Amino acid sequence: MDLNFTLSARLKILMNKQLLICALMLSLLANFAGANAQEISTIASNGWANNSINAVIFRKNSLVTFKGNQYAAYYDNEQFLVLAKRKSGGQNWTIEKTQYKGDATDAHKSISIMVDGAGFLHVAWDQHNNDLNYAKGISSGSIKLGEKQSMVSKKEGKVSYPEFYKLRNGDLQFFYRDGGSGNGNLMINRYSVEDKTWKRVQDGMIDGEGKRNAYWQVAIDQAGTIHLSWVWRESPDVASNHDLCYARSKDGGVTWEKSTGELYTLPIKATNAEYAIKISQKSELINQTSMFADDAGRVFIASYWRNAADKVPQYHIVFNDGKRWAVNDLDFRKTAFSLSGGGTKKIPISRPQIITWKNGKHHAAGLLFRDVERGNKVSMAVNNDIMSRNWKINDLSTEAVGDWEPSYDTELWKSKKVLNLFLQNVVQVDGEGKTKAAPTAIQVLQWKPDR
Structure with a gap:
């Protein structure tokens, strides 16, 4: 041999x-989560991590892209408001530590940003039932902020949950709550790119009548229709969340209608609201989740709650099939938990973000979340046909992200169908507590669906 x-x-x-x-x-x-591998870009290593303020879901936005440049915002370990900018898809970030600080010990007081049609960056920060903190870039494309400004100078002393949305002509809308939890009203301002001024569009459009307040989510479709959904809360106790309601506007928020086309008589109250689904109090219904409007103008609302016959809160997608409101239930969770009490909660799952995209004759959907059952990683449930119940779950990160919740660059997703997630490992102590955690990295995770 x-x-x-x-x-x-x-x-x-x-x-x-x-x-x-x-x-x-x-x-x-x-x-793994589609044929396109994930890419992670690190902005900085000194992100405030003593609570979840940089990684709450209601940041609109944490990231935003405009004409090939991407902007980001976060609090650093000294509680300074920091802005960053890069060429879209690049690895090199320009960092601007602004002259402004926020009370980062309150996780409600997150930073929201948007770029208007003229390229000016708008920033609101440090808001939880206090005076408006708002400034804009000193010039188009700049991440240096000018002096703090008012918008319309009225009802700006008890501002919470500032959110910016861009309209098709480049104007901005600014949603916020005037008042406190269980007793607050929805306000809408509009910024004119041409005039460089703000005006009030709606003053208490959703009225809690001194008994309750609305926790909302907003989506704007390609036709410019503004879609708004919300849950009611009767008191500062999270367990008093109930029901899911809906309204839409086709004229920039001036008039509002139901899904049937019936015009609302404003303000909207508990007695005249359209109820997409009735959900009782103490159902572990969470507030301030997400909504997405696809290119056909169909609306998909993501949330979680516990059905009466089930002890385990599950994720749900609520949508209108053209005839009625329907629910697509995801039933993969096994662990029970209960929501009760005030302040920012430490919850074993995150609130969900939803995105959809064209998939042949269907629309696919992705539900982004974090769950202790999956090791607190960044996870996504994908369904190649949103009307079906065929969900498949993948993890987009290999490491845990603590009590992180998903927020993403909505403008980049709308224009390119590229998902850029704001990423930071954070810890939230229940009831607005904070830890003594070391700073953690501020990153952007990129994902693309199979096309």
């Missing part, structure tokens, strides 16, 4: 096996 030949043959067999294993591993990686 030729010993050299035998050894050579065996080596070839081993090499072929190794190549086969590598190919299988690459195939598995390619199939």
Whole structure:
């Protein structure tokens, strides 16, 4: 027997096996959350991490792209408001530590940003039943902020949950709550790019009548229709959340209608609201989640609650199929928990973000979340047809992100169908507590769906 030949043959067999294993591993990686691998870009290493303020879901937005540049905002370990900018998709960030600080110990007081149609950055920060904190960039494309400004100078002393949304002509809308939890009203301002001024569009459009307040989510579709949904809360206790309501506006928020086209008589109250689904108090219904309007103007609202016959809160997608409101239930969770009490809660799952995209004749959907059952990683449930119940779950991160909640660059997703998630490992102590955690990295995670 030729010993050299035998050894050579065996080596070839081993090499072929190794190549086969590598190919299988690459195939598995390619199939992990879609054929496009995740990319992570690090902005800075000194993000405030003593609570979840940088990683709450109601930041609108944490990231925003305009004309090839992406902007980001966060609190650093000294509680300064920091802005960052890069060429879209690049790795090099320009950092601007602004002259402004916020009370980062209150996780409600997150930073929200948006760029108007003229390229000016608008920023609101440090808001929880206090005076408006708002400034804009000193010039188009700049991340240097000017002096603090008022918007319309009225009802700006008890501002909470500031959110910016861009209209098709480049104007901005600013949603906020005037008043406190269980006793507050929805306000809407509009910024004119042409006039560089703000005006009040709605003053208490959703009225809690001194008994309750609305916690809302907003989506604007390609036709410019503003979609608004909300839950009612009767008191500062999270357990008093109930029901899911809906309204839409086709004229920039001036008039509002139900899904049937019936015009609302404003203000909207508990007695005249359209109820997409009735959900009783103490159902672990969470507030301030997310909503997405696809290119056909169909609305999908993501939330979680516990059905009466089930002890485990599950994620749900609420949508209108053209005839009625329907619910797509995701039932993969196994762990029960209860929501009660005030302040920012430490919850074993995050509130969900939802995105949709065209998938042949159907619309696919992605539900972004974090769950202790999956090791508190960044996870996504994907369904290739939103009307079906065929959900498949993948993890987009390999490491835990603590009590993180998903927020993303809505403008980049709308224009390019590229998902950029704001990423930071944070810890939230229940009831507005804070830890003594070391600063953690501020990052952007990128994902693309199969097309």
